[in-house]
Amino acid sequence: MEIDPKKIDYVLMKNRRDRNALIPILQDIQAELNWLPEEALEIVALELGIPLIDVYGVTTFYRTFSLKPRGKHIVTVCLGTACHVRGGQRITETISRELKINSGETTKDLKFTLETVNCLGCCAIGPIVVVDGEYYGGMTSQKALALLKRTGREEA
Ligand code: FES
Numbered sequence: 001m002e003i004d005p006k007k008i009d010y011v012l013m014k015n016r017r018d019r020n021a022l023i024p025i026l027q028d029i030q031a032e033l034n035w036l037p038e039e040a041l042e043i044v045a046l047e048l049g050i051p052l053i054d055v056y057g058v059t060t061f062y063r064t065f066s067l068k069p070r071g072k073h074i075v076t077v078c079l080g081t082a083c084h085v086r087g088g089q090r091i092t093e094t095i096s097r098e099l100k101i102n103s104g105e106t107t108k109d110l111k112f113t114l115e116t117v118n119c120l121g122c123c124a125i126g127p128i129v130v131v132d133g134e135y136y137g138g139m140t141s142q143k144a145l146a147l148l149k150r151t152g153r154e155e156a
Contacts, residue, residue: 003033003037003039003040005043007029007032007033008029008040008043008044009043011025011028011029011032012025012043012044012047012048014028015028017047017048018048019048019049019050022044022048022050022055022058023058023062025044025048026044026055026058026059026065027064029044030064030065030066034066034069034070034071034072034110035066035067035068035069035070036059036065036066036067037069038067041055041056041059068106069106069110070106070110070113071106071107071110071111071112071113072110072111072112073111073112073113073131073132073151073152074112074113074115074130074131074132074133075095075099075112075113075114075115075129075130075131075148075151076114076115076116076117076120076129076130076131077091077092077095077103077114077115077116077117077127077128077129077144078116078117078118078119078120078126078127078128078129078130079092079116079117079118080117080118080119080120080123080126081119081123082119082123082124082126083119083123083126083127083128084127086126086127087127087139087140087141088126088127088128090141091127091129091139091140091141091144092114092116094141094144094145095114095129095144095145095148096114098145098148099112099114099148101113101114102114103115103116111152112148112151112152120135122135122137125137125138126138126139127139127140129144129147131147131151132151
């Protein structure tokens with residue numbers, strides 16, 4: 001996958017090519033691209049004079065970093081006990097069928113990534129689906145499909 005080196009250069013410039021700013025730099029790149037492609041990590045390592053293996057070390061230590069392509073929209077379904085007994089699994093399967101991906105995968109057009117979590121700490125309003133950080137409670141398969149359509153449309 002091709003990346004735009006100008007975007008990486010902008011992030012590096014913004015952070016003054018400071019090797020102590022490695023984590024903010026990686027965060028900024030992920031914010032730009034939604035994930036951390038190998039090519040981007042190579043540029044960062046070279047520009048900051050940090051061994052590539054150390055850059056990888058940071059990206060694998062922090063769970064927030066993704067070394068796999070992620071979609072523009074992150075859809076997270078809660079499968080904690082409370083959400084599970086209220087249909088969380090069915091909702092996951094519905095979304096999975098609709099997007100033709102499994103949990104942890106991204107659609108080919110890089111529009112959606114589907115993830116599952118074990119509890120979001122607001123069980124009372126479950127089952128819960130989170131889209132791009134926004135929580136939707138009392139979810140059903142139907143509502144989830146409508147939400148996906150709405151999210152896809154907003155971007156079109
Ligand atoms: S189980 Fe889903 S929020 Fe707790």
